[in-house]
Amino acid sequence: MNRVYFIGAGPGDPDFLTLRGARLLARCRTVFAPTPFETTFAEQLRDKRVLVPFDFYFAELQEKVHTFLEEGEVAFLVPGDLTFYAPFQGLIDALGERAEVVPGVGTANVASALLKKTLDLPGVCNRAIIASPRTLGDGPEAPTLRDLAAPGVTLLIYMNNLPLPELTALLRAGYGRNVPIALCHRLGLPGEEVVTGTLDDIVEKVGERDFFNLTTGSKRAALTLVLVGETLTATVDGSWWDHRREHIWKHRDGEGG
Ligand SMILES: C[S@@+](CC[C@H](N)C(=O)[O-])C[C@H]1O[C@@H](n2cnc3c(N)ncnc32)[C@H](O)[C@@H]1O
Known part of the structure; x- marks a missing residue:
């Protein structure tokens, strides 16, 4: 089953794309990319069909996604990632198990x-x-x-x-x-x-x-x-660290933080 990946793209520079995001993006034939990602991700989007999601009403967008899914996987580049103020929840809900969300680096x-x-x-x-x-x-x-x-x-x-x-x-x-x-x-x-x-x-x-x-x-x-x-602007010295080292961390066995 072809899927639609909602890839956390970071704030703009493709350097912030995760390895997972990059791997899944490379598989997709069609990518919905909000401005300015069509420009900043030009290299990653080369040879792909690139559309702007906000050019469509919801029903139209769903129809397009389903048509493109017949010929391959589809990605949406999500500015930052889905965690806060992302407009894609309705589409993710409508796609159900076809949707996969890839976390990214938020602003x-x-x-x-x-x-x-x-x-x-x-x-x-x-x-x-x-x-x-x-x-x-x-x-x-x-x-x-x-x-x-x-x-x-x-x-x-x-x-x-x-x-x-x-x-x-x-x-x-x-x-x-x-x-x-x-x-x-x-x-x-x-x-x-x-x-x-x-x-x-x-x-x-x-x-x-x-x-x-x-x-x-x-x-x-x-x-x-x-x-x-x-x-x-606050700064801290090492006392918080040493307090935790003394009372918590040194009593744990093989656990981080
Ligand atoms: C619709 S929200 C998207 C937030 C995004 N989902 C995230 O995880 O960061 C758009 C707002 O996020 C912040 N934002 C998004 N991209 C940014 C960037 N490259 N630099 C600074 N702020 C940014 C701004 O406050 C902007 O108005």
């Missing part, structure tokens, strides 16, 4: 690596919240980013559509103080830029740059991930 993973920061840190950040102002809803009961921001929280904000001064004001109200923030733009793509600062100085540091497609009139969510929280 948050790449941001954490570039910043060289773990997004939770004992004693500093004890929880992470993933959110987008586009999906919180706009009814009177809907939470805002202010409700989610709080001391001890690392916030990962996808698809931001708020002007930066408005975003920082909400976050400052939620955290109740000035905290570090990082804007991670076009990770793994040409034009990659990371701007770090605090809620108090990030607007000035960003200046005229439009990281959120707010001045272009584009309806597309910008390729910018916003990270907020004290873990972004």
